[in-house]
Amino acid sequence: MKYILMMHVSKEGYGVFGAWTEKDIQANIACVKALNKALTESGEFVSAEGLAFPHQARLVRAGNDGAPITDGVFPESKEYLAGYLVVDVESVERAYAIAARWSAFPGPGGAPLNMAIEVRQVMSGRLEE
Amino acid sequence: MQPTSTPELAGCERLWRELAPQVLGVIARRFRDFTAAEDAVQEALIAAALKWPRQGLPQNPRGWLIQVASRRMTDHLRSEEARRRREGEAASESQTVTPAEIPAIGADDTLTLFYMCCHPSLTPSSAIALTLRALGGLTTAEIAHAFLVPEATMAQRISRAKQSIRASRVPFQLPNGQERAELLRSVLQVLYLIFNEGYTSSVGPNLQRQELSREAIRLARSLHAILSRDAEVAGLLALMLLTDARRGARMTSDGELVPLDKQDRCLWDREEISEGVELLTAALAKASVGPYQLQAAIAALHDEAHRAEDTDWPQILALYELLKLMSDNPMVILNHAIAAAMVHGPGKGLELLRTLDSDERIAGHHRVAAVRAHLLEMAGDPEAALTFYRIAASRTTSTPERNYLMMRAARLGEMLPLRDAPRERG
Numbered sequence: 001m002k003y004i005l006m007m008h009v010s011k012e013g014y015g016v017f018g019a020w021t022e023k024d025i026q027a028n029i030a031c032v033k034a035l036n037k038a039l040t041e042s043g044e045f046v047s048a049e050g051l052a053f054p055h056q057a058r059l060v061r062a063g064n065d066g067a068p069i070t071d072g073v074f075p076e077s078k079e080y081l082a083g084y085l086v087v088d089v090e091s092v093e094r095a096y097a098i099a100a101r102w103s104a105f106p107g108p109g110g111a112p113l114n115m116a117i118e119v120r121q122v123m124s125g126r127l128e129e
Numbered sequence: 130m131q132p133t134s135t136p137e138l139a140g141c142e143r144l145w146r147e148l149a150p151q152v153l154g155v156i157a158r159r160f161r162d163f164t165a166a167e168d169a170v171q172e173a174l175i176a177a178a179l180k181w182p183r184q185g186l187p188q189n190p191r192g193w194l195i196q197v198a199s200r201r202m203t204d205h206l207r208s209e210e211a212r213r214r215r216e217g218e219a220a221s222e223s224q225t226v227t228p229a230e231i232p233a234i235g236a237d238d239t240l241t242l243f244y245m246c247c248h249p250s251l252t253p254s255s256a257i258a259l260t261l262r263a264l265g266g267l268t269t270a271e272i273a274h275a276f277l278v279p280e281a282t283m284a285q286r287i288s289r290a291k292q293s294i295r296a297s298r299v300p301f302q303l304p305n306g307q308e309r310a311e312l313l314r315s316v317l318q319v320l321y322l323i324f325n326e327g328y329t330s331s332v333g334p335n336l337q338r339q340e341l342s343r344e345a346i347r348l349a350r351s352l353h354a355i356l357s358r359d360a361e362v363a364g365l366l367a368l369m370l371l372t373d374a375r376r377g378a379r380m381t382s383d384g385e386l387v388p389l390d391k392q393d394r395c396l397w398d399r400e401e402i403s404e405g406v407e408l409l410t411a412a413l414a415k416a417s418v419g420p421y422q423l424q425a426a427i428a429a430l431h432d433e434a435h436r437a438e439d440t441d442w443p444q445i446l447a448l449y450e451l452l453k454l455m456s457d458n459p460m461v462i463l464n465h466a467i468a469a470a471m472v473h474g475p476g477k478g479l480e481l482l483r484t485l486d487s488d489e490r491i492a493g494h495h496r497v498a499a500v501r502a503h504l505l506e507m508a509g510d511p512e513a514a515l516t517f518y519r520i521a522a523s524r525t526t527s528t529p530e531r532n533y534l535m536m537r538a539a540r541l542g543e544m545l546p547l548r549d550a551p552r553e554r555g
Contacts, residue, residue, distance in 0.1 A: 014523075022539040029532055033383055053523040 002046060002122035003095035004086050005102060007115060008079040014053060024108050031105045039087060039098070046086040054080040086122065095119055141181040144190055145174055149266030150351070152194045154238025157301050160202050163245060164291040167263055169201035170194070174266060236355040239264075241303055243352060244312040247319040250297055255290035256319045257326070262287055264351075265344050275338050276326075316352065317365050317421065320345050324369050328376070329527070342373055353408075363412035364422030370405035371428035374398040386533040390437035402432045423452045442471040459491035463500055475508035495524035499534060506541065515541045 020028075039045035057080060059071040085102065089095050099119050104112040149170060157166040173194045187193040246260040258276075261267045267275075273283035304312055327341030349366040356362045378392035409425045427448050434440040449465040462485060470478025482501055485491055502517035518538035525531050 019542060020535075020539055021543055022536050025532070025535050025539055029385075030383075050528055052526045055523060 001090070001092070001095075002086060002088050002124070003092070004084055004120050004122055005095065005099050006084045006118040006120070007082045007102065008118065009082040009115070010079050011054075014080070014082075020108055024106065024110070027106045027110060035098075035102060039085075044087045044089050044094075044098075046088050048083070048085040050083040051081060092119075092121070141177070141186065144186070145177045145181070145194065146266035148191050148194055149174060150239050150242050150264045151191065152198055153263055154235070154242055155195055156198050156202060157242070158238055159199070160206070161301060163301055164295045165202060165205050166198070167291060169198040169205060171262065171268070172201050173198035175268070237303055239351065240355050241301055243316045244304060244309070245294060245299060245301070247312070247316040248294065248297070248299060249311070249315045251290050251293060253319065253322055255286055255293070256315075257323055258283060258286050259290045260319055260348070261323065261341075261344065264348055267344070275341050277338075313356075313359070313362075317361060320349050320352070321365060321369075321421075323348070324372075328372060339376070342369070342376070345369060346373060358415070360412040360415040360417055361419040361421050363408050364419060364425050367405040367409040367412065368421050368425035368428055370401045370408070371425055371432050374401035374405065374432055380529070384529055386529045388533075389431065394435060397432065402429075405429065405432070418451075420452060420455050423448050423455070427452075440471075442468055446472045459485060459488050459494075460496075462488075463491070463496060466504075467500060470504050470507065475504040478504045479508065493524065495521045495526075495530075495534075498524060502534075502537070511541045511545060515545065 036045060036048060060068050061071070063069045085098070087095060087098055089098070096119060099117040103115050103117050105115075107113040152173065153166060153170040156170055157163045160166055176197055177190075177194060181187070181190075242264055243260075246263050247256045251259070258272055261272050261275075262269065269284045269287060270280050272287075273280040276283065303309070324342050324345035327339050327343070327345065346366070346369050349362070349369055353359075353362050353366050374397050375389075375392065377398065378394065378396035379387055379389075381387060405425065406429050409422065409429055412422050413426070427445050430441050430445050430448075446465070446468040449461065449468050452461050453465055462481070466478045466481035466485075469481055479501065482497065482504070485497055491497055498517045498521035502514045502521055505511075505514035505517060515538050518534050518541065522531050522534035522538060525534065
């Protein structure tokens with residue numbers, strides 16, 4: 001079963017990340033790499049992408065003529081997708097466990113961030129019995 | 130029957146990939162249909178990949194590939210003819226060419242292939258894909274893997290590139306002088322893009338991508354073997370070698386970026402450096418100096434410095450000044466500003482950077498902010514430097530680069546008495 005794990009970060013969160021210490025950043029990066037490696041070794045890794053900072057994020061809609069209308073204005077409270085991880089696991093519990101490990105990645109001073117990770121099952125092309 | 134072994138497979142692979150463009154050149158010229166020939170050769174290569182490692186090499190591997198590809202080609206033409214007959218089209222126009230003689234395998238064919246695959250009418254991404262397949266002998270799956278896209282996507286990209294070549298009716302023959310110079314520029318650009326695609330990627334899950342740099346060097350070598358008197362072809366090959374020489378030092382084992390002045394120069398590949406320098410020296414002795422030779426000369430000056438502080442910056446600055454005269458590329462202006470700062474102090478560099486602020490092509494680019502941050506740090510203004518490191522970090526789309534810039538900012542931030550959230554400036 002495939003699950004997508006999505007990390008959302010608030011506008012404020014992006015600002016604060018810029019003020020972490022070097023050691024904090026290093027510790028966090030090391031955890032990201034270790035998690036990807038562990039999931040690859042366990043045969044559960046499908047894909048992962050980190051997204052660029054959201055200051056150029058745009059909402060796009062088609063106008064009446066089908067041409068794109070872009071909107072760069074987001075509400076202050078807006079949370080942005082910062083990155084996602086797709087895993088292929090045996091159970092939803094396993095997906096939750098991976099999400100929890102990701103959620104607890106260290107932040108300033110090495111304290112766990114306990115970020116909210118949205119976990120959703122990915123549709124499959126197979127017919128259900 | 131010979132036993133299968135990995136080194137043997139690697140040997141076979143090297144051979145068929147070397148033969149791929151030669152065989153394609155022959156088939157495309159014989160049957161006057163590049164698009165179908167490309168498919169036929171790809172099938173012959175797959176047949177070789179299945180057979181050679183298990184059954185041993187045929188006596189004449191090139192002849193074997195030509196024969197298999199010709200057979201595929203004939204099958205293809207026959208079924209095309211049958212289809213036309215079914216659909217009631219005039220059969221008289223059928224292109225069933227029965228190849229009588231086996232033409233000599235000429236360098237012209239390979240060169241024609243280069244021009245065709247890198248044709249300026251193709252988008253860079255299609256030209257890259259087609260070049261890697263037709264000239265590099267890579268499979269669609271391998272190319273897709275290197276570019277991290279699904280195989281079906283890459284297959285479609287290649288097939289659309291071939292369709293647009295077919296639609297443009299470019300004949301399979303060498304172009305004339307004037308056109309040739311323009312096409313060659315485009316070939317060099319595509320090869321350099323392939324090189325950079327591999328060179329700028331980090332280790333780990335992207336390991337496969339580094340193969341792209343090696344492939345670009347191999348293709349540049351084969352182009353240089355044909356056009357050995359062209360100084361810019363030699364210049365590009367030298368530039369690739371002199372840049373690739375630093376590969377082992379520019380990333381830590383876990384994929385973090387190491388800037389040039391912090392690299393362990395013992396890890397630089399001396400063999401690549403001396404080969405690059407030799408090529409470059411020979412090229413520069415010829416009449417025309419072009420942008421690739423100048424960039425190679427700059428790379429050579431970096432490579433020849435045993436310590437960062439030994440770098441001959443005045444010479445590098447002079448070369449950037451020449452390069453600026455030849456190209457209107459804002460990246461050149463940016464690098465020129467760095468060299469000027471190293472020679473005349475950061476103030477001079479910052480002054481030159483200001484000219485880029487109104488240049489729409491690059492004004493919002495993360496590299497401008499990163500260079501400004503470095504120069505401000507050099508100039509003893511850590512607070513302003515910190516701001517620009519953060520701006521640069523927020524703009525880059527490269528993960529190792531973002532990590533590097535973040536850490537650089539963090540290091541400065543820790544030294545300052547007051548740490549605050551980033552704010553836009555200037």
